[in-house]
Amino acid sequence: MVGLALQLFAQTEQQIRTTFQTSREWRPTIDVRSDAVMVYGVGGNPSDRSGRVPFEERVKSWRERGYVTHFMTGIAWGQYQDYFTGEWDGKMHLDEGQVQQNGDTIWHGRMVPYIVPTENFLNYLKERHIKRVIDAGIDVIFMEEPEFWARAGYSEAFKREWKTYYGFDWRPQHESPENTYLSNKLKYHLYYNALDEIFSFAKQYGKSKGMDVKCYVPTHSLVNYAQWKIVSPEASLASLPSVDGYIAQVWTGTAREPNYFNGTRKERVFETAFLEYGSMESMTAPTGREMFFLTDPIEDWPRDWVDYKKNYEATFAAQLLYPSIDKFEVMPWPERIYEGLYKTSPDSDKKEQIPRHYSTQVQVMINTLNHMPRTDNRLNGSDGIGVLMSNSLMFQRFPEHNGYNDPQLSNFYGQALPLLKRGVPVQTVHMENLSYNETLKDIKILIASYSGMKPMDEQSHGYLAEWVRGGGVLVYCGRDNDPFQNVPEWWNSGEHNFATASEHLFKTLGLDRPFEEGEHVVGKGKLCILRNDPKEFVLAENGDARFMDLLQRVYKELTHDELHFKNYFSLNRGPYRVISVLDESPDRSPYVAAGSFIDLFDPEIPVLKTKVVNPGEQALLYDISSIKDRMRPRVLATAARVSKEKAEGNGFTFIAKSPLYTTNVMRILLPARATRWEVTSSTGQAVEHSFSWDEESGTAFLKFENSPDGISVKLAW
Structure with missing residues (x-):
């Protein structure tokens, strides 16, 4: 026991900056040399045969190579066939899968359904998985991807959970906006409760063995889950005592989801990744929880190495533009990156393992992350503009009702992309964090809309009103005519009788009906109302003109400075310089950096006097001239x-x-x-x-x- 205790102490005390996940035992081809490794699944990963090597042996193989070993598994899916086939408790549990309207189960793999997290399933996870992991001496647990598909909600297990939670019989979500909202609130609650219960148990069981167990949630961003029509607890978890932090699962596969800007629907990988990382960073910054950022040199969907490289650089640069984040998951599944076969080019059917030039670049990136410092430097550009988000962004996405649609989450992107595309480093603000003083501390102008989301409690309006009266400017955009305005919720029940959620907000700010478009002084601040849904700003060419004119004017009134537009972002982090140049901008000029640089995206890492970054490209440079002691090798x-x-x-x-x-x-x-x-x-x-x-x-x-x-x-x- 003394040896185990010393080993555990060593694991806990070591500062972890970089990590990766794998279901495999140590192999020389996947030894990427991060600080830690997340050994995946007691039974491995459902998509491979890793479970053939027992979990404890896989852990031991990485420890022998000097890695701190952590554990990762799925909360919504995993190698849990022994539960569904009855091996665990003698009962079949396939009725606990997530089921869509046509009666089909949504599968993640063979005999691996997406799960309705029932109490019995959670007991299985505790007994069969969490205990075994802690018994193996692992004191850091990652439970990934708490995902409930919006199109699901028709299984017998879900109907039982509905009756327990609401006290009345299940209602099909496709029949009304009210049923959809109720269904998605329940999905949200089920995984909120599931993670809290699993993590609380892990901490208690670890404590009984003299261990201080830490618990993290690797999860896609709120932006991505809302766009992909998945429900997850997201920001609310950041206030749970049982949650120590997150991994922001952002990569090419999420960031390449198309969106609209200036009337054009297309992939905007850098911009989407920037907003995804931002929504994760702002989710935890006020709560003090730890955050790891993930990138992936490939993605789940089979494409070609040229595509992977280009989009890896876009997401990699986007993550580094958040100066307070210095912890990273350097990749998932190195076995598929270094050993998998993918197309050599978009127009070829020939497949090969990762090209040497690209594996070299990836390893340069990993070892750069091992040394990437935090910085107090700010991302260049006019700062202090935020977009308000809520977990309820996920509640209205599926199915559509009464002919109202929100293509590609345009009600969110319509608030953010007009700024981001003009080089303004727009931030995101989570309603769930408004009770924390840090949340709005640096925000001068806050953009909000209830077209694609709704406030989940009335206290948030009190915090917003206090901020506006103190000098903030709230820009509200919305026609407030979507079908979810009328779902039975706190703003139209009990002592409240407001037709829309925004009416309660405006009343809290001291306005009287009619709440028409215009500008209203509120204390030291201002409320500006635009009666357009934000999607209108991006679905049509030049649709954002009035929106941007308003923002320019109120920004100058507030700061006595212009809202500066440009076509690039740059940030210095110690000796590292991160640059991204935007396309679709009136300014089509490249960014030219002059000095003495090592080009880290070039696998030959040449020394350059000048680096030219063209629109649609990114760069990561090591600034040799920043070195002070040049005599120290x-x-x-x-x-x-x-x-x-x-x-x-x-x-x-x-x-x-x-x-x-x-x-x-x-x-x-x-x-x-x-x-x-x-x-x-x-x-x-x-x-x-x-x-x-x-x-x-x-x-x-x-x-x-x-x-x-x-x-x-x-x-x-």
Whole structure:
């Protein structure tokens, strides 16, 4: 027991900055060298055969390679066939899957339905999975993707949960807006309760064994779940004592979902990713919960390596534009990234494993994240403009009623994209967090609409009114004629008799009927009402003109400064410089950075004096000129994890580790040109390599084949 306790202490005390998830045991081809690994599933991943290696052996294999081991599994799906087939308690439970109107179960895999989280299922998770994980010495648990499909809600299990929760018989959600709203509120509650119950049990059971168990929720963003028509508890979890943090599951697959801007429907991967990451960051920032950002060098849908690379750069740059986030899931499923076969190009049917240039770039990215600092620097641009969000964004998406539609979540994007596309770093604000002082602290103008969502409690209007009276400007956009305005809710029941949710908001702000379009002084602040649904700003060409004119004017009145428009974003994080240039802008000029940079998106990591970033492109640069002590040798950029660095006299040594069958490139700062260098394997054999020197930057370039056992490098000058 003493040995186990010491091991647990070591796991808890180590600072985790980077992690990844895998259902596999350690293998040399997937040893990506992050700080931690999330070993997936007691029984593995339903989509592979990883469960053939027992869970404890998989954990042990990663620990032996120096990784801190954590645990991840699904809360809405997983390798839980023993529950559904009756092996666990002698009863079949396939009736607990999520079922759509035509009677079909929604499946995640063979005999793996999306789950209605009943009390019995939660007891199964605790007994069969959570206990075993904690008994294996794991003190950090990730329960991912609490997902209830909006189109589901017809199973016998769901009908039973309905009767228990509401006290009256189930009602089909397709028959009325009221039934839809009630159905989705229940779906939301079921996973809110499920995670709280599982995490509370894990903490209590861990405590009984002398362990301090931490619990995290890897989840898609509210933006994505609303767009994909999935219901999840999202922001409300950030206030639960049992929840320690999140992983923002944002990647090409979510960010490439098309949206509308200027009348055109298309993929806008960078912009969507930026808003997705933003909605996750703002969800937790006021509550003090930890947040990891995820990127994926590929995606779930099979495409080609050219597509993957382009969109990986877009999402990677987007995540780095949030300066307070310095924890990252560097990838999911390295086994499919490094060992999977995908098309070589969009117009070819030939498939191959990851190209060497791309695996090199990915490893450079991972090792950049290992060192990515937080910064107090702000993203450039006119700041202080936010868009209000609520979990109820997910409640109105399916099915449609009375002919009202919201194509591609345009009522949300209509508030955000007109600003973002003009280079304004628009933020998101969660209604669920309005009770925290930090939530509106830096917001000058808040844009809101109840066209695609509704306030879930009346207290939020009190907080908004207090903020406006203190000097904030609230811009409300909406016709308030969608069919969900009339669902029986707090604003039209009990002591309230308001026709729409916004009427209660306006009354709280001191206005009287009729609540017409216009501007109203409220204390030191102002309420501006536009009687347009936000979707109108993006569904038609130049549909956002009046909206943007209003924002420009009130921003100048409030700040005595112009609302500056541009076609790029940039941020400095220590020596790293992140740049993204927007397309679809009147300004089609490239961004030109001048200085001395290492181009980290180029797998040859060249030194550049000038970097040109064209519209629709991103860049990540290492600013060599930012280095103050140029006499201290160090590795500036690398496609391997470097350890045991030692500078002594006129020499510098270190060990580099990275997956097998990948190529390492390194840019190393030295006080003088190297006159001798050795590159050897862990067994002392000479390793073939190439070496060059860049006199102007004072950096050496090394290139050789990686090894998870380590390559030893010795340099002298």
